[in-house]
Amino acid sequence: MAAPLLEIKDLVTVFHTSDGRLPAVDGVSLSIERGQTLGLVGESGCGKSVTAMSTLRLVSSPGRIESGSIMFTTEGESIDLVTTPEKQLRQVRGGRIGMIFQEPMTSLNPVFTIGNQIAEAVQLHRKVSRSEARSRALEMLHLVRLADPEQRLDAYPHQLSGGMRQRVMIAIALACEPDLIIADEPTTALDVTIQAQILELLDDLRSRLGTAILLITHDLGVVAETCDDVAVMYAGRIVEQASAVELFSRPLHPYTIGLLQARPNVDARDSGPLETIPGMVPPPQDFPSGCRFHPRCSHAREPQCNVEPPSLREVSPGHFVRCHFAEEINS
Amino acid sequence: MITYLLRRILLGLVTLVVITLMVYGLARSMPGNPLTVQLGESDPSRKLNPEDQQRMLEIYGLDKPWPVGYVQWISKVIQGDLGRSITRKQPVTQLIGERIGPTVLISGTALFLTWFLAIPLGLYASARGGRIDERFTGLVLYALYSFPTFVAALFLQIIFAVWLRDTHWELPLFGMSDLSSDAPFFARCRDVAWHAILPITCQTYVVLAYNSRFIKANLEEVVRQDFIRTARAKGAGPWRVLVHHAFRNTLIPLVTLLGLSLPALVGGSVIIEQIFTWPGMGRLFFESIRERDYPTIMGLTLMFSVLTLAGQLLADLLYSIVDPRVNVE
Numbered sequence: 322m323a324a325p326l327l328e329i330k331d332l333v334t335v336f337h338t339s340d341g342r343l344p345a346v347d348g349v350s351l352s353i354e355r356g357q358t359l360g361l362v363g364e365s366g367c368g369k370s371v372t373a374m375s376t377l378r379l380v381s382s383p384g385r386i387e388s389g390s391i392m393f394t395t396e397g398e399s400i401d402l403v404t405t406p407e408k409q410l411r412q413v414r415g416g417r418i419g420m421i422f423q424e425p426m427t428s429l430n431p432v433f434t435i436g437n438q439i440a441e442a443v444q445l446h447r448k449v450s451r452s453e454a455r456s457r458a459l460e461m462l463h464l465v466r467l468a469d470p471e472q473r474l475d476a477y478p479h480q481l482s483g484g485m486r487q488r489v490m491i492a493i494a495l496a497c498e499p500d501l502i503i504a505d506e507p508t509t510a511l512d513v514t515i516q517a518q519i520l521e522l523l524d525d526l527r528s529r530l531g532t533a534i535l536l537i538t539h540d541l542g543v544v545a546e547t548c549d550d551v552a553v554m555y556a557g558r559i560v561e562q563a564s565a566v567e568l569f570s571r572p573l574h575p576y577t578i579g580l581l582q583a584r585p586n587v588d589a590r591d592s593g594p595l596e597t598i599p600g601m602v603p604p605p606q607d608f609p610s611g612c613r614f615h616p617r618c619s620h621a622r623e624p625q626c627n628v629e630p631p632s633l634r635e636v637s638p639g640h641f642v643r644c645h646f647a648e649e650i651n652s
Numbered sequence: 653m654i655t656y657l658l659r660r661i662l663l664g665l666v667t668l669v670v671i672t673l674m675v676y677g678l679a680r681s682m683p684g685n686p687l688t689v690q691l692g693e694s695d696p697s698r699k700l701n702p703e704d705q706q707r708m709l710e711i712y713g714l715d716k717p718w719p720v721g722y723v724q725w726i727s728k729v730i731q732g733d734l735g736r737s738i739t740r741k742q743p744v745t746q747l748i749g750e751r752i753g754p755t756v757l758i759s760g761t762a763l764f765l766t767w768f769l770a771i772p773l774g775l776y777a778s779a780r781g782g783r784i785d786e787r788f789t790g791l792v793l794y795a796l797y798s799f800p801t802f803v804a805a806l807f808l809q810i811i812f813a814v815w816l817r818d819t820h821w822e823l824p825l826f827g828m829s830d831l832s833s834d835a836p837f838f839a840r841c842r843d844v845a846w847h848a849i850l851p852i853t854c855q856t857y858v859v860l861a862y863n864s865r866f867i868k869a870n871l872e873e874v875v876r877q878d879f880i881r882t883a884r885a886k887g888a889g890p891w892r893v894l895v896h897h898a899f900r901n902t903l904i905p906l907v908t909l910l911g912l913s914l915p916a917l918v919g920g921s922v923i924i925e926q927i928f929t930w931p932g933m934g935r936l937f938f939e940s941i942r943e944r945d946y947p948t949i950m951g952l953t954l955m956f957s958v959l960t961l962a963g964q965l966l967a968d969l970l971y972s973i974v975d976p977r978v979n980v981e
């Protein structure tokens with residue numbers, strides 16, 4: 322079998338602060354196949370963004386990738402993004418892997434036109450003239466279905482709405498026809514109707530261009546509609562991983578179940594108040610012993626859960642879960 | 653745009669009237685007048701008798717209360733006449749005309765140097781942020797920034813004019829030129845440049861230290877922004893991120909600083925030209941105040957105020973160029 326497009330293995334990213342060594346990402350493994358969408362889900366603060374940033378080595382100090390590997394395979398050639406020289410990494414950034422961020426309002430440079438910013442992405446990776454880069458930028462604006470692309474090419478970011486800016490971000494990320502797009506909560510800051518449009522656009526572009534997507538979100542609803550596979554993250558670790566179909570029909574980890582129950586259900590309007598998981602994701606300095614979820618888990622049993630860290634087990638083909646009692650809870 | 657400019661110019665004129673009124677009032681309220689100060693200092697026996705003094709004051713229009721004097725002064729200014737210096741018996745315009753060149757030589761060169769050097773220094777400091785060499789230059793700049801000019805001027809004079817006397821490194825203590833006006837042109841240029849080194853150094857270093865620290869602080873602010881992360885994620889190298897994306901954004905606060913640097917230089921030139929006996933406008937200003945030479949004081953005040961206001965207007969216009977979010981309309 323061919324190597325997956327991106328394979329993250331045992332990634333550990335730590336922040337060295339006055340609180341000591343904080344492992345925000347603590348042994349994460351993920352893999353994405355060509356043209357597929359992987360959803361990475363978890364509440365705010367569980368380490369999703371740090372994972373995304375680590376992939377392109379964009380974590381800034383005091384953050385550092387401590388160990389692990391990130392194999393990226395294109396055209397039969399594999400490189401480890403953790404160790405590859407800076408120069409080669411820059412060709413991957415924006416060239417082979419595009420990135421979209423959560424904040425469309427601040428992610429574009431306020432002093433350059435959007436045409437300029439898309440063209441820059443092209444010129445950084447391809448030997449093209451200014452006018453070629455500009456026409457590529459226009460083409461991209463058409464592709465992301467921005468209204469009035471000809472006029473918008475010379476607009477500044479402040480002249481666009483949040484949704485339009487996110488389309489521009491997508492245009493930048495896709496400008497060099499990358500193999501993978503990492504979208505870190507691309508719709509979180511947007512209105513609900515705009516969210517749906519952006520997700521639809523991403524999904525459409527993926528099927529037309531064959532770009533794989535790592536879609537990071539805290540919203541399982543988003544995942545259900547767009548992803549092939551799902552990884553659920555909690556406190557720096559993957560706690561459950563399966564295909565989207567499998568995960569939604571047979572969730573095993575109490576955290577996943579909690580997330581699913583916390584979802585507003587459109588079909589059953591009178592199902593009463595939403596159940597939310599009590600408490601919050603602990604920051605790395607307060608990671609509990611044993612299973613990191615046990616203080617919030619209604620099924621937690623002593624002495625196992627608070628002492629023995631569960632490992633990620635394959636309970637059925639392709640379905641992994643990090644819980645001592647997954648089968649019991651769900652039987 | 654036109655209405656904006658007109659409004660700004662109108663506002664500027666009002667400001668000018670307020671400034672000159674205040675300065676005139678203050679100058680006239682200082683004890684003494686041009687006659688007593690000038691004569692009384694040099695030789696008590698040559699004091700004018702009261703009647704002569706009164707007659708001369710009438711000639712200069714100084715017998716009336718100062719608001720009247722101000723109205724007389726400003727109505728002449730409107731007709732383009734800055735009046736005659738009382739103590740130097742020359743038209744003020746001619747006096748300023750003679751002094752403008754030397755001041756531009758010092759202050760203009762200093763202004764150019766501060767910006768020409770501050771930008772690379774600031775970029776360097778933020779590119780190497782935290783490394784040992786950057787910390788060292790940062791410390792030096794901080795020390796320079798806190799070091800008063802007049803003390804530095806004295807040190808420099810001691811070092812280059814006294815200790816290094818009769819060596820290659822000797823620099824003139826004061827003045828603008830030691831050669832007579834019939835010396836060859838090239839030799840005179842060289843001589844003036846030689847004399848200008850110390851005053852320019854003094855005039856430059858504080859502003860340079862301040863500006864480069866300002867640029868570094870602003871760059872550090874900008875590089876934390878989200879769009880810098882976007883630039884890095886696009887594949888831009890560290891240099892491109894710093895210069896193209898970050899520095900371009902610091903131009904916005906820098907324009908403010910540029911607008912403020914003209915008045916700062918004027919203030920600095922008064923001290924520097926006095927210390928180095930440099931025949932420029934700053935020194936003229938200092939002397940005219942000491943001599944209570946009201947027309948000269950007012951002529952220079954007017955000129956400095958116009959410069960300051962023009963600097964601000966220029967800065968405001970530049971904003972709309974460097975920041976697309978600003979619209980002067």
Ligand SMILES: Nc1ncnc2c1ncn2[C@@H]1O[C@H](COP(=O)(O)OP(=O)(O)O)[C@@H](O)[C@H]1O
Nearest residue numbers: 336345364365366367368369370371372604605
């Ligand atoms: N620059 C930083 N310094 C210290 N800790 C950080 C930093 N950035 C993130 N973290 C920590 O990493 C953890 C995960 O953050 P993040 O990946 O942003 O979460 P999310 O899943 O919401 O994207 C958080 O607990 C946060 O405290």
Ligand SMILES: [Mg+2]
Nearest residue numbers: 366369370506
């Ligand atoms: Mg995040």
